[in-house]
Amino acid sequence: MQSSSAVRRVRWSRPMLSGVCPLAPSSSPFSGASGAARPSALSSPASWRTALLRTASRATAQSAGYHHSMSPLPQRHIADGQSISPSASVPAHRLAGIAGHLASTSSAVARPLSSSPTTTSSFSSSPSTTPTTPATRRSIHTSSPVMSSQPEHATLLIPGPIEFDDAVLNSMSHYSESHVGPSFVSTFGDVLSGLRKLFQSTDPAAQPFVISGSGTLGWDLVGANLIEQGDAALVLGTGYFSDGFADALRVYGADVTELKAPVGSRPQLPEIEAALKARKYKLLTVTHVDTSTGVLSELRNLSELVHRVSPDTLVIVDGVCSVACEEIAFDDWKLDGVVTASQKAIGVPAGLSISMFSGRAIKALESRKTPPGSYFASMKNWLPIMRNYEAKKPSYFATPSPQLVHALHTALSQILSVPLAERFAKHKAASDKIKAAVTALGLKQVASNPEDQAHGMTAIYLPEGVQIAQILPSLSKKNVIFAGGIHKEIATKYIRFGHMGVSILEPERGHVDRALKALEEGLSEFGYQKA
Ligand SMILES: *Cc1c(COP(=O)(O)O)cnc(C)c1O
Numbered sequence: 276m277q278s279s280s281a282v283r284r285v286r287w288s289r290p291m292l293s294g295v296c297p298l299a300p301s302s303s304p305f306s307g308a309s310g311a312a313r314p315s316a317l318s319s320p321a322s323w324r325t326a327l328l329r330t331a332s333r334a335t336a337q338s339a340g341y342h343h344s345m346s347p348l349p350q351r352h353i354a355d356g357q358s359i360s361p362s363a364s365v366p367a368h369r370l371a372g373i374a375g376h377l378a379s380t381s382s383a384v385a386r387p388l389s390s391s392p393t394t395t396s397s398f399s400s401s402p403s404t405t406p407t408t409p410a411t412r413r414s415i416h417t418s419s420p421v422m423s424s425q426p427e428h429a430t431l432l433i434p435g436p437i438e439f440d441d442a443v444l445n446s447m448s449h450y451s452e453s454h455v456g457p458s459f460v461s462t463f464g465d466v467l468s469g470l471r472k473l474f475q476s477t478d479p480a481a482q483p484f485v486i487s488g489s490g491t492l493g494w495d496l497v498g499a500n501l502i503e504q505g506d507a508a509l510v511l512g513t514g515y516f517s518d519g520f521a522d523a524l525r526v527y528g529a530d531v532t533e534l535k536a537p538v539g540s541r542p543q544l545p546e547i548e549a550a551l552k553a554r555k556y557k558l559l560t561v562t563h564v565d566t567s568t569g570v571l572s573e574l575r576n577l578s579e580l581v582h583r584v585s586p587d588t589l590v591i592v593d594g595v596c597s598v599a600c601e602e603i604a605f606d607d608w609k610l611d612g613v614v615t616a617s618q619k620a621i622g623v624p625a626g627l628s629i630s631m632f633s634g635r636a637i638k639a640l641e642s643r644k645t646p647p648g649s650y651f652a653s654m655k656n657w658l659p660i661m662r663n664y665e666a667k668k669p670s671y672f673a674t675p676s677p678q679l680v681h682a683l684h685t686a687l688s689q690i691l692s693v694p695l696a697e698r699f700a701k702h703k704a705a706s707d708k709i710k711a712a713v714t715a716l717g718l719k720q721v722a723s724n725p726e727d728q729a730h731g732m733t734a735i736y737l738p739e740g741v742q743i744a745q746i747l748p749s750l751s752k753k754n755v756i757f758a759g760g761i762h763k764e765i766a767t768k769y770i771r772f773g774h775m776g777v778s779i780l781e782p783e784r785g786h787v788d789r790a791l792k793a794l795e796e797g798l799s800e801f802g803y804q805k806a
Pocket residue numbers: 435489490491492516562564565566593594595596616625
């Protein structure tokens with residue numbers, strides 16, 4: 276967006292709009308998911324993108340402000356009747372997010388928030404009539420190349436929560452809906468079928484779950500449903516988060532063996548093989564990215580090993596800090612469970628536990644001799660609910676958060692509007708650049724072996740003489756927020772830089788460059804010079 280002529284006509288208005296669907300349901304990015312096991316009905320990424328862009332180009336609405344304490348919040352409107360190309364100044368996936376949001380709200384039976392009659396036809400299929408509320412219509416006045424209606428704030432570059440996209444945040448200001456009403460059930464169903472794509476799974480026996488809770492709830496799901504008293508579990512120890520997973524499994528009666536690697540590395544295949552041969556384990560857990568160290572674990576060869584040496588052992592992945600920034604091929608790699616959360620690379624505010632379990636895992640659940648060890652976290656309670664939502668049938672066990680599910684719907688439509696390989700490659704390229712810059716500064720990473728380094732975060736040892744209590748406030752003064760250390764053996768010696776989601780996919784935001792510059796300047800303030 277260098278010159279105003281290059282700027283797409285974008286308008287702002289306040290009301291939450293709803294009404295006529297600009298697209299037939301079959302053109303929705305999440306379409307085709309009318310049955311629990313019909314992922315193949317989803318169209319290819321390319322046609323998704325087409326549908327999304329088409330929707331975006333005809334779309335006219337966006338939701339109301341998400342920070343209600345603020346005075347009239349500008350809303351982003353995509354100019355009608357214009358074709359949007361990925362090279363447009365507004366990144367295509369952002370438009371896609373809006374399109375996804377529209378697709379989800381367009382079937383709403385509820386009335387728009389505003390009683391203004393002009394808003395009721397805002398999804399009119401005629402692109403030449405784009406009603407907005409004149410009194411609240413705004414044009415964009417910003418020198419920033421990226422449109423954001425968020426108040427100025429320090430850039431959050433911790434390993435979750437990450438910076439959020441406007442469209443994702445705005446979708447949370449959705450008017451209240453019944454959690455068993457057809458509109459919300461449809462949105463939830465679309466989210467579940469979208470998750471199958473994110474996990475690259477087409478196996479109808481596998482099942483995605485979205486349950487209110489943070490990432491930690493995923494550990495409880497595994498413990499409560501796949502562990503019975505005394506079951507043996509092999510936990511690959513990579514740091515704070517694998518320790519937490521082990522503790523959670525013990526709560527449910529697991530006999531846990533932790534195979535711990537030295538700080539900054541991960542257990543190696545030969546020792547894992549020896550452990551698997553020494554004892555029969557009900558399940559093995561691996562923390563894909565241990566957020567305490569930035570160590571990335573390899574999954575494909577690991578799973579292949581488990582299936583070869585101990586074929587009955589379930590392969591369970593903590594993907595809280597990896598799903599949507601590291602490749603995960605659920606079916607191809609024969610994984611049995613991946614648990615994650617909304618607020619890391621998926622880019623949705625905290626509050627959703629998101630998981631995927633294989634047919635084998637569900638069989639293990641169904642053949643338990645004792646009931647699951649939790650009521651709320653019982654997959655026996657949630658499984659029929661998830662299947663029903665995906666089949667677009669209302670169903671109730673415990674109230675989901677419609678607003679968070681809307682945000683997830685928007686985020687998924689953005690994520691899936693671009694080939695996943697492209698998304699992963701961008702995270703890797705940015706990570707390579709960050710790690711090279713860190714090395715150029717003369718700093719060492721906690722994850723010492725380049726092959727074991729995560730692509731969505733970097734854990735950086737501080738130079739001798741610089742304290743966390745100095746550097747983090749210094750970065751903060753420069754409008755950059757990093758996280759401190761969390762691994763108990765080295766907690767005071769390192770900091771963590773999260774680089775996921777919009778901070779990577781929209782480099783024009785300048786987040787990474789600003790963070791690296793702030794780090795260099797901050798260190799020099801405390802006397803550090805590269806040797
Ligand atoms: C953040 C994180 C968790 C915990 O998630 P919460 O949402 O904080 O409960 C678990 N595992 C890993 C790898 C994480 O990064």
